[in-house]
Amino acid sequence: MKIYSLIILLLCLIAALSAIDDRYLYQLAHFKNIQPYMVVCSEDQVVLSSQNYLWAYSIFNPLQPRLEGVFHSSFRIEDVNVLGSNQIYICSTEPTNQISSVDTLSSPGRIYFTNQIIGDRITREGSILYVADRFKGIDIIDIGKGGMREIKSTFSEKWGIRDFIAQYPYLYALNDFGLVTVDISDLQFPISMGVNYEIADATVLAKNGDIAWIGAGKKLLAINMNDLKHPRLIFQTRLSNDILDLEIKDNRLFVALGKGGVKIYNISNPLKAEDLNTIYPPTTSVYDVALDKDLVFLALGKDGWMIYQYR
Numbered sequence: 001m002k003i004y005s006l007i008i009l010l011l012c013l014i015a016a017l018s019a020i021d022d023r024y025l026y027q028l029a030h031f032k033n034i035q036p037y038m039v040v041c042s043e044d045q046v047v048l049s050s051q052n053y054l055w056a057y058s059i060f061n062p063l064q065p066r067l068e069g070v071f072h073s074s075f076r077i078e079d080v081n082v083l084g085s086n087q088i089y090i091c092s093t094e095p096t097n098q099i100s101s102v103d104t105l106s107s108p109g110r111i112y113f114t115n116q117i118i119g120d121r122i123t124r125e126g127s128i129l130y131v132a133d134r135f136k137g138i139d140i141i142d143i144g145k146g147g148m149r150e151i152k153s154t155f156s157e158k159w160g161i162r163d164f165i166a167q168y169p170y171l172y173a174l175n176d177f178g179l180v181t182v183d184i185s186d187l188q189f190p191i192s193m194g195v196n197y198e199i200a201d202a203t204v205l206a207k208n209g210d211i212a213w214i215g216a217g218k219k220l221l222a223i224n225m226n227d228l229k230h231p232r233l234i235f236q237t238r239l240s241n242d243i244l245d246l247e248i249k250d251n252r253l254f255v256a257l258g259k260g261g262v263k264i265y266n267i268s269n270p271l272k273a274e275d276l277n278t279i280y281p282p283t284t285s286v287y288d289v290a291l292d293k294d295l296v297f298l299a300l301g302k303d304g305w306m307i308y309q310y311r
Contacts, residue, residue, distance in 0.1 A: 087146035132161035215243030
């Protein structure tokens, strides 16, 4: 009996140790001079945006990011994507939108080329840009190195896209009804594949291997996509606040929860996500998260933005 008790105690200890985070969070900087609600990063640069303004910083020194450029959009910025070190794609629903540079720098910064794209959401893989319009569908555009645009096709079967990611040869999207998968192995003739319409109010999506992680209100769900024609729910939990963004790196899932901060989960076992850590920025809300190497960038709206190191 004692042996069984010791074995059970040992197993509980191992389970507890497996949930301990072996990384630590360090706050590096908090900047309050701008008010961003979105953040993306690429090639040692971070781009933040509000509804009408966009700021580009170099982060060679994350303790003192250098402001390289500021831009104004005459209409609401819906989404942003960055290609290389100088091409910024700004998604807007207005065809007449104008993107203008704001001269606020005492010395010349990096030269950026801003490209207006008509749509609601944008994602990119390599030189292929995918632009979603809620009422039209998805445009697939070859942008080369950023100086050209060749529309490969328009996929109009699935509309109402709320979030989507491209991982060739498939595109995974959340629309008004749930999760859909599109075969894009032939960019000129996309083919609709599996669907899972059991998901209500899903708005944000991230993917780790065969598992799609989805935020739907306060619910966090994991969908196994191994069989693309029959995706199935394998895990779900309810969080304290609505999920605003999801990002994944090294089997760590970062969940932006507004006033609930950022939850960090170990998703090595998708059947049971382990709560590892929480970032609680003081007296503020986290609207968006971006990851680059061991850096975590938070867009805090009226409270500016923050940089953490997670190692």
